[in-house]
Amino acid sequence: MGGIQKEKSRQKGESGIMKIFLTILITVFLVLAALLIAALIHTLCIPKKVSDYKPHPDEKRAKKYAGKLSRMVAYDTTSHQGIHDSEKFLGFHRLLTELFPLVHQKMEKTEIDGNLLFKWEGRNHDKPIVLMSHQDVVPAEGEWIHDPFSGDIADGKVWGRGASDTKCSVMGFFQAAEELLAEGFVPEQDVYLSSSCTEEWAGDGCPKLVEELKRRGVRPYLVCDEGGGIITDPIGGIKGNFAMVGVFEKGKADVQFTAKGNGGHASAPSPGSPIARLAAFENSVEKHNPFRVKMLPEVSAMFRTLGPYASFGLRYLFENLWLFKGLLTHIMPAISAQGAAMLRTTIAFTMQSGSDAVNVIPQEASVSANMRFIPHQGMEESLKIIRKRAEKYGLSMSVLYQSDYTKPVDIHGDAFHMVQDVIAQTFDGMTGNPYVMTGATDSRFYQEICDNVIR
Structure with missing residues (x-):
């Protein structure tokens, strides 16, 4: 009789444990279901957006820009670690003088061992901006569809070493300044065009330009360098063109x-x-x-x-x-x-x-x-x-x-929002999306004098 009672007591205990287990399981399931449903409702409340930006190039201006970039690409500015060929870069500077005469006439130019710094004086001087790029390119190895220093214009593109890394940036900054100078435009803040000739091997070119700015007591509010860009279909399942802005490297x-x-x-x-x-x-x-x-x-x-x-x-x-x-x-x-x-x-x-x-x-x-x-x-x-x-x-x-890694830019700060606003105004409402820059650039040298280094 006692054995039967013990068995019933054991079964009752097991039943109680099972009920507790099931209760916990059901509770976990209901909580998880509630979270998933809440997430679903939140998602449904956010309207689907479409990135339908498409460039509308001015054919005449595009040909003019391509012609300038072509000549810059055709000038061989290959750099090699530990080897400084000042004459090569001085020759490239003469080409820049020919292509962008107003920049050289109206801006204050400083040349340090082939590295360039131009000052465009603005109405105010408390929040200067640095637009930087590099003149040098890596050696052209392997097979090429077009000769790496031909600067060929074909299939709607400029072909050659440096066309994208980064003579396009040198040309873009200088050309924009050239056109604005022709209009008599004066920037709100001082603008510096900075261009090193040792970026590809992490040389001392950019540090020399930073030291020059430090000597002048200049602390840039914003530095913009190579890195991001307008990317098509950045992630599988996301279609369209998006501006990606590197906030640290x-x-x-x-x-x-x-x-x-x-x-x-x-x-x-x-x-x-x-x-x-x-x-x-x-x-x-x-x-x-x-x-x-x-x-x-x-x-x-x-x-x-x-x-x-x-x-x-x-x-x-x-x-x-x-x-x-x-x-x-x-x-x-x-x-x-x-x-x-x-x-x-x-x-x-x-x-x-x-x-x-x-x-x-x-x-x-x-x-x-x-x-x-x-x-x-x-x-x-x-x-x-x-x-x-x-x-x-x-x-x-x-x-x-x-x-080491660079200090991340404050993505909630005014400088980053200013970059986003410029992108939206220039590219029909396109948003500037922060991302991690996995490559290395000269801009890391600026972090000792600037808190907002954008790539």
Whole structure:
């Protein structure tokens, strides 16, 4: 009899536990359903937008601009690390004088070792603006449809090295100033045109121009450099043209990992050779990425501004980041390399060396990599993490070059809003969307004298 009562008591206890479990499960389900429904209602309340901007070029002006850019591209301004060819850039400056005479007649010009700084005096001097670009280009390697220094105009494009990086910016800034000077326009604030000749190898050109501004006591309110642009279909599911504005750039380092061993002949290999350890290390980093993902406020803001233009599924996610931020943060690296680069520090293995003969196991082998640092895991922490991983495989690490991430621009500040307003006025209501600049530019040198460096 006592056994029966114990069994009934046990069953009753189990039943009670099951009821509690079901109650919790149902509660969780109802809360989740309520959240999803709330997100759905919020999404439905936001009107769908369409980005229908299309350029309407003036044919006559377009030909004039293309002709000027063509001549600039045709002038070879290739730069090489540690080599300064001042005569090459002085020749390019003579071309600029010919193409933009009013800029050279009416602005104050300063030339420092091939680097240019023009001052366009405004009515006021408390919030000066710097418009920057670079004259130099990287070497033209590989095969080209058109000769890299032909400056050919074909198929509605100017072809050649530097056409987009960044003689187009040099031409755009100078041409705009040339036309406004012809109209007698005086800017509200001082405007500086800044153009270095060592950008492609992170040389000392731009720092010299920054030092000159510091010497004059100039602290720019806004600096605009290369980086973003008008992008077509920036993300799958979002159609149209969108202006992307870089609000900070990731840090950068070039690192080398070295493995040492006894070496020997390939006919009698021992396990754990230098190349094998390097390969195991690289595979480890590729398969088990050591860097933490996080959605920064600037990335969240990008999704929010793009959200109204997205397909319904993406709009549902982007307009409800309060609910889906964690989900997006973890799935983006799996579906997009560019998405991953906006969320964490990256490392790319780019160069490897070992034996000089195919049948010899080297005593020493090395692999080089390029790293890009994100603010939530900056240069010092990221280098420490990758060094620790390398040491597990018996590798040494040396840092060949390093530069940390730049301070993010305040996307709620007046300077960023001014850039957005200019974009909207110039391109028929187009919005300026913040994004993370994963490349490296000269503009990072300006952060010591400017809080609003836009790319």
